[in-house]
Amino acid sequence: MTLLFHDDFAEGLRVRDPRKRPDGPWSLRPAGPLTAGDGIARATAAGLVVQPTGTDPDTGHPAFVVPPEGEAVDHLRWAAFGPACATGGATLTVSATLSAQVLGVVRDESADEDIRDGASTLVVLDRDAGLIMNFALTETRVWALYGRVPAPDGTRGGFSYSVPLASRGSSDRHHCALAVDSAAGTARWLLDGDEVFAVERLGHGLPEPVRAVSWTPGPLPAVRPASLTPGLALIADSPHGQGAQLTVADLSVTRSGPSGGRSGPPVRQGVAG
DSSP, X not given: OEEEEEEOOTTOOOBOBTTTBTTOXXXXXXXXXXXXXXXXXXXXXXXXXXEOSEEOTTTOOEEOOXXXXXXXXXXXXXXXXXXXXXXXXXXXXXXXXXXXXXXXXXXXXTSOOOGGGOEEEEEEEETTTTEEEEEXXXXXXXXXXXXXXXXXXXXXXXXXXXXXEEEOOTTOOEEXXXXXXXXXXXXXXXXXXXXXXXXXXXXXXXXXXXOOSEEEOSOOOOOOOSEEEEEEEEEOSSOSSOEEEEEEEEEEEEEEOSOOOOSSOOSSOBOOO
């Protein structure tokens, strides 16, 4: 096994800056007019903590900035991406210890939690293929997010899936790992050491009974990633005074290979039809 990247966040989030920190491994994605996104990162004893930039005037809790009426809302409220890591035809594993809280959301105890209200995520991205694989933590659940960004010119279709994996408490910490076998074109989601979800044909949609949250028609060629980029994000579809907090420690990217078999059957498995 080869360690390609590791960050314990002891120095906070080391964002690349041409003048102050040209070797910084992280870059931030803008969210609308917020050039550094809707998040503030700081180092703590528990790891890197990321909170929204706004504040709920009633509670004082961190809250996502509510865009002005008529302004398009970017559901990716804050995102940081690390270095692209070559797969070398082997298995790349992106792992980290995560915890999350969702603040300012009032819901009926009998109602299902809505991931659109806010979540904290560990991201694995294939930029060339527009392929996104995430672990997402809300207040009470762990989710697998799997999607493909459609090409603007229609040469590639797209889709998005949100699959609930396990229950959790807001103070729980989880070791999350995404293992992508680039030669086989498969991915596995491992939660606290157990495989809880898998995609057997990367780039394709999932079979029934899993339903897509969104679907854009178009070609969906199979994906065997040449490189993968690790990332972290706060997401919310409609900011309305709520917020999400991410705590992350010891993010690593390792490469092992060549392609090999899995150890034991997954709890859930998506085989593209």
